[in-house]
Amino acid sequence: MPNKKSHSSALHEKAGISPPEIISAAVVKNIQQFRKTQPSSTELVNGILEGNITALSRAITLVESTNPDHLAKANEVINACLSHANKSVRIGITGVPGVGKSTFIEAFGKYLTSLGKKVAVLAVDPSSTISHGSILGDKTRMEELVKDPNAYIRPSASGETLGGVARKTRETITLCEACGFDTIIIETVGVGQSETAVHSMVDFFLLLKIAGAGDELQGIKRGIMEMADAIVINKADGDNIKKAKLAKTEFNRALHLFPAKKSGWIPTTATCSAVTHEGIPEVWETIEKFLKLTKSNSYFDTKRAEQNEYWMLETINEQLKLNFFNNPDIQKLMDLTKKAVQNDETSPFAAAQLLLEKYFKE
Amino acid sequence: MPNKKSHSSALHEKAGISPPEIISAAVVKNIQQFRKTQPSSTELVNGILEGNITALSRAITLVESTNPDHLAKANEVINACLSHANKSVRIGITGVPGVGKSTFIEAFGKYLTSLGKKVAVLAVDPSSTISHGSILGDKTRMEELVKDPNAYIRPSASGETLGGVARKTRETITLCEACGFDTIIIETVGVGQSETAVHSMVDFFLLLKIAGAGDELQGIKRGIMEMADAIVINKADGDNIKKAKLAKTEFNRALHLFPAKKSGWIPTTATCSAVTHEGIPEVWETIEKFLKLTKSNSYFDTKRAEQNEYWMLETINEQLKLNFFNNPDIQKLMDLTKKAVQNDETSPFAAAQLLLEKYFKE
Numbered sequence: 248m249p250n251k252k253s254h255s256s257a258l259h260e261k262a263g264i265s266p267p268e269i270i271s272a273a274v275v276k277n278i279q280q281f282r283k284t285q286p287s288s289t290e291l292v293n294g295i296l297e298g299n300i301t302a303l304s305r306a307i308t309l310v311e312s313t314n315p316d317h318l319a320k321a322n323e324v325i326n327a328c329l330s331h332a333n334k335s336v337r338i339g340i341t342g343v344p345g346v347g348k349s350t351f352i353e354a355f356g357k358y359l360t361s362l363g364k365k366v367a368v369l370a371v372d373p374s375s376t377i378s379h380g381s382i383l384g385d386k387t388r389m390e391e392l393v394k395d396p397n398a399y400i401r402p403s404a405s406g407e408t409l410g411g412v413a414r415k416t417r418e419t420i421t422l423c424e425a426c427g428f429d430t431i432i433i434e435t436v437g438v439g440q441s442e443t444a445v446h447s448m449v450d451f452f453l454l455l456k457i458a459g460a461g462d463e464l465q466g467i468k469r470g471i472m473e474m475a476d477a478i479v480i481n482k483a484d485g486d487n488i489k490k491a492k493l494a495k496t497e498f499n500r501a502l503h504l505f506p507a508k509k510s511g512w513i514p515t516t517a518t519c520s521a522v523t524h525e526g527i528p529e530v531w532e533t534i535e536k537f538l539k540l541t542k543s544n545s546y547f548d549t550k551r552a553e554q555n556e557y558w559m560l561e562t563i564n565e566q567l568k569l570n571f572f573n574n575p576d577i578q579k580l581m582d583l584t585k586k587a588v589q590n591d592e593t594s595p596f597a598a599a600q601l602l603l604e605k606y607f608k609e
Numbered sequence: 610m611p612n613k614k615s616h617s618s619a620l621h622e623k624a625g626i627s628p629p630e631i632i633s634a635a636v637v638k639n640i641q642q643f644r645k646t647q648p649s650s651t652e653l654v655n656g657i658l659e660g661n662i663t664a665l666s667r668a669i670t671l672v673e674s675t676n677p678d679h680l681a682k683a684n685e686v687i688n689a690c691l692s693h694a695n696k697s698v699r700i701g702i703t704g705v706p707g708v709g710k711s712t713f714i715e716a717f718g719k720y721l722t723s724l725g726k727k728v729a730v731l732a733v734d735p736s737s738t739i740s741h742g743s744i745l746g747d748k749t750r751m752e753e754l755v756k757d758p759n760a761y762i763r764p765s766a767s768g769e770t771l772g773g774v775a776r777k778t779r780e781t782i783t784l785c786e787a788c789g790f791d792t793i794i795i796e797t798v799g800v801g802q803s804e805t806a807v808h809s810m811v812d813f814f815l816l817l818k819i820a821g822a823g824d825e826l827q828g829i830k831r832g833i834m835e836m837a838d839a840i841v842i843n844k845a846d847g848d849n850i851k852k853a854k855l856a857k858t859e860f861n862r863a864l865h866l867f868p869a870k871k872s873g874w875i876p877t878t879a880t881c882s883a884v885t886h887e888g889i890p891e892v893w894e895t896i897e898k899f900l901k902l903t904k905s906n907s908y909f910d911t912k913r914a915e916q917n918e919y920w921m922l923e924t925i926n927e928q929l930k931l932n933f934f935n936n937p938d939i940q941k942l943m944d945l946t947k948k949a950v951q952n953d954e955t956s957p958f959a960a961a962q963l964l965l966e967k968y969f970k971e
Contacts, residue, residue: 417958418958593691600924
C-alpha cells in the first residue's frame with residue numbers, strides 16, 4: 248500500500264514540517280517521561296518508608312521484572328527495606344475455587360482496617376503464568392477493600408515456575424512491611440504445590456472451606472490440612488448454618504488425628520459468613536491467640552529465621568536448575584535423552600551423568 | 610620402640626632372607642588377588658546374567674562406591690543389564706519400627722520362593738549414614754530367608770544424602786532383575802522422606818501396621834497412607850486377632866476418605882500373622898490382582914516410564930546441588946551468609962544471588 252500515508256504524516260507535509268523532527272521531539276518527551284518513572288533505588292526506599300503506594304508499586308514491578316538490571320536494583324531496595332520490615336503478621340489463606348476466598352478476604356480485610364490495621368493482600372497463583380493472574384487479577388471482586396486507603400491489593404506475579412512466582416511474592420512481603428502494612432494476607436488456590444510455598448512465608452495458615460452435601464473430608468489433600476492452623480467454614484449463613492456447624496465438628500475430629508504441631512498450637516475450627524460478617528472478628532481473635540502463644544514460646548522468631556534460610560536455599564536450588572535446563576546444549580539433548588530413559592534404552596543414572604558431564608565441561 | 614622387631618622380621622634374619630624380597634613377593638600376590646577381585650564390566654554383566662550371586666554383589670558394591678572410576682564402570686554394567694531387567698514386580702514395604710517388618714518379609718519371602726519365585730530384598734534406610742545400616746543390617750533377623758538359595762538380601766547403602774542412598778537402591782534393582790530376581794522387595798522405615806523415594810521406585814506400596822490400644826490413625830503421616838496400595842495389620846495372632854480386625858475396619862474407613870488413585874486401584878486392608886503365616890498368601894493374591902488391573906489399563910508401564918524420568922531428573926538435581934554446596938568457596942561463605950539471612954541483615958534472595966554469582970564466575 249505505497250500510497251497510504253498516515254494521517255499525521257500527511258499533516259506534516261501540509262504544515263511544511265519534516266516528520267523526523269516531530270518524531271524526534273516525541274522520542275525526547277518519551278525519554279523524559281521514562282526517566283521520571285525510573286526513580287533511583289534510594290528514592291524508592293524513601294518513598295516506601297514514607298508509606299507512598301506509588302513507590303511501593305514501582306518497587307514491586309522491579310521485583311517482578313525479568314531484566315537483570317532490575318533484579319540488582321530490586322535487591323538493593325529490598326535490602327534497604329529489611330530493617331524496617333518484620334513487624335507484621337503474615338497470614339496465608341487457601342481454599343479451592345468456589346469457597347469464597349475473595350469475599351472472605353474483603354470482609355476480613357475491612358474488619359482489620361476498622362481496627363486501625365494496614366492490610367496488604369498478595370497472591371501466589373500457580374495458574375498466573377497461563378492466565379496472567381486468575382486470582383486477585385480482577386480487583387473488582389474486592390470492591391470495598393480496593394477503595395480502602397488502608398488496604399493494598401496486588402495480583403499474583405507471573406513467572407515460568409511456581410518457585411519463581413512464590414519468590415517474587417516473598418520479596419513483595421518485605422516491601423509491603425517496610426511501607427507500613429502490618430497485616431499481610433497471602434491468598435493461594437487450594438490445589439497443587441502452591442500451599443507449601445505460601446506456608447513457607449507466613450506465620451499463620453488458614454484453610455477456608457464450605458460445607459458440602461456429603462463427606463467433608465473427601466478430596467482434600469492431607470498435606471494441606473496438616474499445614475492448617477485453623478479451618479474456617481465459610482458461607483455459614485441462611486440455610487447453610489446447620490451444615491456448616493456439622494462440617495466444623497467433622498473437621499475438628501479429623502484435625503485431632505494429626506500429630507502435635509511444633510508451634511505448640513492446637514489447630515482450631517470455626518464457621519463464618521463473609522456476607523453477614525458473623526464469625527469474622529473471631530477469626531482475628533484466633534490469630535491473636537496464636538501470635539501470643541508463639542511469641543511467648545519463641546516459635547514465631549525461630550520459624551521466621553528458618554523461613555529466611557529456606558528461601559535462600561530454595562532460590563539457589565531453583566537458579567541452579569534454571570541454569571542447567573535453560574542451557575542450549577542441554578536443551579538440544581534433553582528430549583532425546585528423556586525418550587531413551589523412558590524406553591529403557593539407558594538407565595536414568597547414566598543419562599543424568601551424560602548430561603551433567605556435558606554441562607560441567609563448558 | 611627401636612628394638613621391637615616383628616616376629617617375621619626376626620625369622621627373615623634367621624633364614625638369611627632379606628625382608629624386602631619377601632614383602633615384594635607379598636605385594637605381587639596382593640596385586641594378583643586384587644586383579645582377581647576386579648572383574649571387567651563384561652565379566653560382571655555375564656556373571657549377573659548367569660545368575661551368579663557373587664557377580665551381583667560385586668556390581669552392587671561398585672554402584673555403592675564413591676570412587677568416580679567405579680561410578681563409570683557401574684553405569685556400564687547397569688546399562689548392559691537394562692534390557693534384561695524389568696520383568697519383575699517391585700514391592701515397597703514400610704512401617705514404623707516394632708511393626709515386625711523383618712518377620713513379615715521373612716514369612717512373605719519364604720512364601721514367594723515356595724511358589725518358585727526368586728526374591729531380592731533391598732532397603733532404603735535414611736539412618737544408615739549414621740548407624741551404617743540399622744534395618745536389614747543384621748541379616749540374622751531373617752534367618753530362614755537368608756539361607757534360601759532363591760532369595761538375596763542386601764542391606765541399605767549408606768551415603769551423605771537420602772537421595773544418594775535411594776539412587777543406589779534404585780540402581781541395585783536393575784542389577785537384581787538382570788540376575789533373574791522376579792520379585793523385588795524394598796524395605797524402608799516409616800519415618801521421614803524415605804517413603805517418597807521408595808514409592809518412586811516400586812509398583813506396589815504396602816504399609817505394615819499393628820493394632821494398638823487406642824486410635825489407630827494417631828501419628829501416621831497422612832502422606833504415607835495416601836501412597837499405600839494396601840495396609841496390612843501384622844501380628845494378628847493370639848489375643849491380638851480381635852484388635853487387629855478392628856484396626857482393619859478403621860483403616861478401611863480412613864482409606865476411603867482419600868481421592869481416587871490414578872492407577873484405578875482401590876487400596877485394600879488386611880490382617881496377617883508372620884508367626885502363624887495366616888493372611889500371608891492373601892497379601893500376594895492382592896498384589897497379583899493389582900498387577901492384573903494395572904497391566905490391563907497400561908498404568909503399570911506408564912508409571913515405570915514416569916519413574917525412570919523422575920530418577921533422571923532427581924539425579925541431575927542432586928548432582929547440581931552437591932556440586933554447588935561442596936564447592937570450597939561456597940562452603941567458606943555459607944555459614945556467614947546463613948547467619949546474615951537469619952538475622953535479617955540481608956534478604957534471602959540477595960544472599961542467594963551473591964553466592965550464585967561467586968559460583969558461576971569460576
